[in-house]
Amino acid sequence: MNAQYDPLFTPWKIRDVEIKNRIVLAPMGGTCIFGWMEPTGSHFDKEAARLLLNIARSDCGLVIPGIAPVKDMLGGKWLYENPAKFKQLKAYMEEFHKTGAKMFIQMTAGFGRSMALTAPLAMLAKNKALNKIASPIIDAEYLTAAPSVLPNRWADDVMTRAITVQEIKDIVYAFGETARLIKEAGVDGVEVHAVHEGYLLDQFTLPYSNRRTDEYGGSFENRYRFAVEIVKEIKSKCGEDFPVSLRYSVRSMTKDFRYGAMPGEDFKEIGRDMEESEKAVRYLQDAGYDMLNCDNGTYDAWYWAHPPQYMPQNCNLEDVAHIRQFVDIPVVCAGRMQPEAGAEAISDGRIDAMAVGRQFLADPHWVTKLIRGREEDIRPCICCHTACFNLAKHNGSANDQDLSESAGMCHCAVNPISMQSGKYYIRRTKKKKTVAIIGGGIGGMEAARILTLRGHKAAIFEKSGELGGVFIAAAAPEFKEKDKQLIEWFKHQIDKLGIEVHLNTEISPANLPLADEYVIATGAAANRIPIPGADEYAMDATEYLLGQKEAGDHVVIIGGGLTGCEIALDLFRKGKHPALIEMKDDLIAVKNMCLANTSYLRDCFKTNEVPVYLNAGVKNISATEVTVESKDQGTVTLPADSVIMSVGYHPIPLTKAGKNVHLLGDCKKVGNVRSVIWGAWETAMKI
Numbered sequence: 001m002n003a004q005y006d007p008l009f010t011p012w013k014i015r016d017v018e019i020k021n022r023i024v025l026a027p028m029g030g031t032c033i034f035g036w037m038e039p040t041g042s043h044f045d046k047e048a049a050r051l052l053l054n055i056a057r058s059d060c061g062l063v064i065p066g067i068a069p070v071k072d073m074l075g076g077k078w079l080y081e082n083p084a085k086f087k088q089l090k091a092y093m094e095e096f097h098k099t100g101a102k103m104f105i106q107m108t109a110g111f112g113r114s115m116a117l118t119a120p121l122a123m124l125a126k127n128k129a130l131n132k133i134a135s136p137i138i139d140a141e142y143l144t145a146a147p148s149v150l151p152n153r154w155a156d157d158v159m160t161r162a163i164t165v166q167e168i169k170d171i172v173y174a175f176g177e178t179a180r181l182i183k184e185a186g187v188d189g190v191e192v193h194a195v196h197e198g199y200l201l202d203q204f205t206l207p208y209s210n211r212r213t214d215e216y217g218g219s220f221e222n223r224y225r226f227a228v229e230i231v232k233e234i235k236s237k238c239g240e241d242f243p244v245s246l247r248y249s250v251r252s253m254t255k256d257f258r259y260g261a262m263p264g265e266d267f268k269e270i271g272r273d274m275e276e277s278e279k280a281v282r283y284l285q286d287a288g289y290d291m292l293n294c295d296n297g298t299y300d301a302w303y304w305a306h307p308p309q310y311m312p313q314n315c316n317l318e319d320v321a322h323i324r325q326f327v328d329i330p331v332v333c334a335g336r337m338q339p340e341a342g343a344e345a346i347s348d349g350r351i352d353a354m355a356v357g358r359q360f361l362a363d364p365h366w367v368t369k370l371i372r373g374r375e376e377d378i379r380p381c382i383c384c385h386t387a388c389f390n391l392a393k394h395n396g397s398a399n400d401q402d403l404s405e406s407a408g409m410c411h412c413a414v415n416p417i418s419m420q421s422g423k424y425y426i427r428r429t430k431k432k433k434t435v436a437i438i439g440g441g442i443g444g445m446e447a448a449r450i451l452t453l454r455g456h457k458a459a460i461f462e463k464s465g466e467l468g469g470v471f472i473a474a475a476a477p478e479f480k481e482k483d484k485q486l487i488e489w490f491k492h493q494i495d496k497l498g499i500e501v502h503l504n505t506e507i508s509p510a511n512l513p514l515a516d517e518y519v520i521a522t523g524a525a526a527n528r529i530p531i532p533g534a535d536e537y538a539m540d541a542t543e544y545l546l547g548q549k550e551a552g553d554h555v556v557i558i559g560g561g562l563t564g565c566e567i568a569l570d571l572f573r574k575g576k577h578p579a580l581i582e583m584k585d586d587l588i589a590v591k592n593m594c595l596a597n598t599s600y601l602r603d604c605f606k607t608n609e610v611p612v613y614l615n616a617g618v619k620n621i622s623a624t625e626v627t628v629e630s631k632d633q634g635t636v637t638l639p640a641d642s643v644i645m646s647v648g649y650h651p652i653p654l655t656k657a658g659k660n661v662h663l664l665g666d667c668k669k670v671g672n673v674r675s676v677i678w679g680a681w682e683t684a685m686k687i
Contacts, residue, residue, distance in 0.1 A: 001371050005339055007347040008354070009371070014062075014243045014291045014330055017188050019102050019353070021061035022346050023367055024293070025052070026334045026357035027106045027191065027247070029389065030410025030419060032066040033092075034085050037073055037407050044088040047419050048410075053092075055360050056101035059367040062353070063101055064245075064293070066410065067108040067193050070174035074138055079107075080177035086185045093186035104245055105182050108193035109171050109230070112146035112200035113160045113209065114153050114299040116391045116399040118406065122155035142167075147204045148211040151257055153299045154391075155398040163200075165214065168226060176233035179242070189243030190234065191293060195227050195284070196247040197305045198254075198271075198298030205280070206252060206298070208270040220276070224283060231288040245291035246284060250277050250319040253301040260301025260603050263312055271298055274319070278326050285327045292327065293355060294320040295335040303603075306596035307336045309383045309479050310569060310604070314341040321350035336383070339370060358388055361412040361419075376492050379414060380485040385594030386674045387411040388418075393595045395586035395614075405592055413674035414486065416681050424681050429455045435687060436461060436513045438654055439521035440501065441469020443665030443676040445490040447519050450684035452497045459500035459515070461507050467491055470523050470666070471673070473545035474563075477570040509655045517660045517687050521680075524649035524666035531558075533621030534645065541567060541646040552641020553577055556626045558618055560587040564646035565601045572610055579611040579638050581618055581628055611638070662687070 001009075009021045030036060031051060035043040048065060056063050070079050079085070096103060117125060117140065124131040124140035131141050144152055145163040152158040179190045195202050203209040204226045210217050216225055227246070234244050252271025253261045261267045272280065281292060295316045297304025307315050316335035324331040333345070334355035342354030359366055362381035369378050388410050392400045399406075412418040417425065433456050437444045440462030448458040466472065468487045475483030494501060512518065526540040539549045541563050555571050557564045560582025568578040580587065587605075588598045605612055615631035626640045653667040662683045665676040 001373055002375075005343050005370060007343045008339060010346075012330060012352055014189060014245070015241055017102060017243050019061045020100055021059070022342070022353040023060055024062040024332050024353050024355040025055055025060050025064055025360055026293075026355035027064040027066050027193070028357045028361075028410050029066045030408070032068055033089065033105065034068045034079065036066070036409065044085050044092075047421065049092055050421060051364065051419060052103075053096055053099070054364045056096055056099040056103075058365040059371060060101055060360070063096075063103045064106055064191055065103070067106050068178070069108050069110060070171060070178050071110070073143065076135070076139055076142070078174050078177075080174060080181055083181075086181045089182070089187070090185040097186070102188040104189040104191045104243070105187050106191040106193045106247065107175055107178055108199065109175070109226070110145075110200040111143060112163075112203045113144060113150045114198050114200075114203075115144045116401070116406075117144065117152055117155040117158060118401060118403070119155075119398045122152075122158050122398040125152070125155065125158045146200065147209060147217065150203075150209055153198075153258065154393055156396065162212070165216070168216065172226070172229045172233050175230045176237040179234040179244075180237040183238045183242055189245060189290075191245040191247055192227070192230055192234075192289070194247035194249075195224075195280075196249045196295070197302075198249075198252070198300060201227050201230075202249065202298065206271040208254070208257075220279070220283075224280065227284065228287040231284075235288050240288075243290045244288060245293050246289040248281070248284070248292045248294050249296050249298065249305070250274070250294055250316070250323050251296050252298045253296050253304045254298050256300070258300050258599075259606070260297070260303065260599065262604060262607050263315060265607065274322065277323055281323045281327050285329050289329065291330045291332065292323075293332045293334065294323070295333070301603075302596040303600040304335070306385065306389060306594070307383065308385065308594075308597040308600055309482055310597075310600050311336060313338050317341060317345060317351070321345060324351055358383070358412070361388055361410060362415050364418070376489070379489055380482045381412075382414060382482040382486055382673065384413050384673060385597055386592070386672055387413040389596070390592040390594045392591055392593050392598070394589040394598070397589075400591045402592060413672070414677055416678045424678075424685070426450065426453050427685070429687075432456055433516035433687060434514075435459070435517045435519060436515035437519045437521060438507045438512075439469060439523060439665075439667070440464075440467040440503070441521055441523055441665065441676070442471045442486075442490065442673065443680045444469070444519065444521035445494055446677050446680035447521065447664060447684045448499050449490070449493050449497060450681055451687060452499055454684065456687065459502065459513070460494070461502045461505045461513065463504070463506040465504050467494070467501065467503075469521075470542065473542040476545040476547070477566060478573070479569070507654065517662070519662050519664050519683060520654045520657075520667055521664040522652055522654045522667045524670050525652045526645070527648045527650055528645065529558075529647055531618050531621055534643075537621045537623060538643040538645045541644055544644050550642075551576065551644065554639040555579070555642045555644060556581065556618075556638055556640040557644045557646055559646035559648070560584070560612065560614070561590070561646065561648065562588050562593065564644075565605075567644060567646060568610060569601060569604060572604075572608060579613070580605070581613050581616050581626075583615070583617055585614050587612065587614075
């Protein structure tokens with residue numbers, strides 16, 4: 001192991017519980033050991049338990065599963081009323097502790113206005129009569145109840161009701177009873193969720209979301225009363241020595257409802273600022289909390305707690321290290337934490353441990369690989385959120401997420417085995433075949449890798465001089481460093497497995513290489529739309545991203561999907577002046593595209609006054625300008641040194657599918673990294 005990582009592998013204590021190293025699995029919604037949205041109160045999530053045990057066996061020091069609501073979301077039963085769950089947990093902990101890791105189980109009071117309402121749930125939340133009928137199964141009004149009457153984060157036309165004092169008391173009691181049962185099951189500690197990220201407890205602490213006039217509103221002490229009562233109740237049931245961690249946001253980074261702050265921005269905070277945080281951490285420590293598990297943000301500034309690639313690495317470290325000075329208990333930092341930065345901060349005494357979430361989904365064994373000096377074998381998380389947490393929202397929508405996605409979170413775009421081990425697995429073949437893979441993009445490489453691990457003989461035929469396909473263009477912006485790492489990871493795996501690669505080899509239907517099976521992974525081609533002047537003056541997105549054509553100072557981008565917005569961000573960061581033209585009523589107005597990613601882009605353009613024209617089309621392109629027809633602004637003429645067209649792609653299969661011919665990825669149906677990699681597994685598993 002590289003000596004710079006040594007500080008990560010020293011023991012530390014939370015009260016009397018010793019943790020073997022300084023790496024913490026950050027809790028993620030979906031890795032919930034008691035399940036997430038199951039219809040039975042006795043459910044124990046064996047898939048989450050399997051993943052957590054795998055992570056513990058792979059040298060993680062402290063494992064924290066995803067949230068356990070103290071009241072079931074479906075059925076409304078209190079968690080402590082379900083003894084079967086705790087019986088299963090006790091047996092599980094006996095096996096878990098053989099790994100040498102420790103576990104804290106995270107409990108949540110609820111979501112408040114941050115409850116990610118889908119359209120059907122929003123309908124229930126708005127209609128008291130319908131909600132009453134549905135409430136024995138799911139009570140949308142209760143699930144969204146907040147400190148005060150507030151706008152729901154997801155459904156624009158839903159106002160939450162204020163939670164009652166009796167409901168608060170019931171929740172406090174539930175925390176104590178649930179923690180007692182968790183302790184009796186042999187778990188090492190608990191974490192309270194959360195004065196963090198704008199969830200229910202956090203909403204009580206924040207001035208902009210707490211407008212109460214009773215003992216839970218107004219003064220600093222009143223706003224933090226709910227969180228204080230919870231830890232005192234847990235300690236009364238479990239004893240002072242039983243560790244209680246608190247998930248905590250140092251700063252809210254919030255400018256308004258549904259509007260967050262950019263890194264480095266000078267802004268007026270409406271939530272928790274640093275001055276209050278310095279006071280709050282000491283107050284919470286004195287109340288009884290034994291650890292602070294920290295980052296920044298709220299659901300209104302969600303990209304701080306769920307940072308996409310656009311956010312800086314280690315984005316919360318300076319703030320977390322700052323508040324470490326005001327407490328005597330351990331402080332953990334999360335938020336795109338990198339081992340080098342974490343080790344240095346721990347060595348300097350600025351934090352006590354680093355928390356990592358989605359990297360464990362991409363590669364549950366990454367800590368072991370780090371210890372063994374195999375960093376090149378660590379499959380990187382690319383911060384895309386397309387499988388792990390793809391709650392989506394655009395203008396006028398509620399949470400525009402498929403129900404199957406809501407129920408099955410913490411899957412992984414680059415590693416489909418995560419939370420799906422019964423569906424995706426490596427099984428050796430009984431009949432070895434030769435497989436020719438036409439196209440060396442992400443899908444082709446993953447298919448070759450899985451086929452080889454299964455015992456087949458795979459060969460890749462790539463018409464260009466480099467593996468990576470269209471993902472090379474997608475990874476081109478400087479903020480796509482993890483995408484670049486993923487390409488290199490694939491190349492390394494291909495080389496390690498000795499897979500035959502033929503570069504600069506163009507295959508046609510007439511010269512298919514001899515093989516038993518064929519995987520066609522030839523990708524897609526850029527769409528063009530018939531705009532006067534486009535053929536002469538507009539370039540494709542890939543031409544810009546690959547550096548084949550240069551962009552001038554004023555750049556008009558036609559298409560406000562993800563690629564168009566990322567190009568606009570890249571141009572803005574290079575000091576140029578982009579403008580976005582989008583025919584829909586919002587940017588990136590698609591399903592299952594995580595709000596943490598999309599809201600960063602929208603907020604960035606809004607804050608930095610990057611021109612965005614919605615409900616708009618381009619009428620004409622000339623050498624110096626673009627004529628735009630906008631529903632809201634009429635006809636507008638924009639200066640344009642360059643025009644970039646980003647209006648999607650269409651499949652370009654080499655040949656049709658057949659008995660031994662399998663179409664894969666974008667050449668079958670245009671998708672994203674998730675659909676390509678998952679498709680590669682599905683194809684490779686059936687050959």
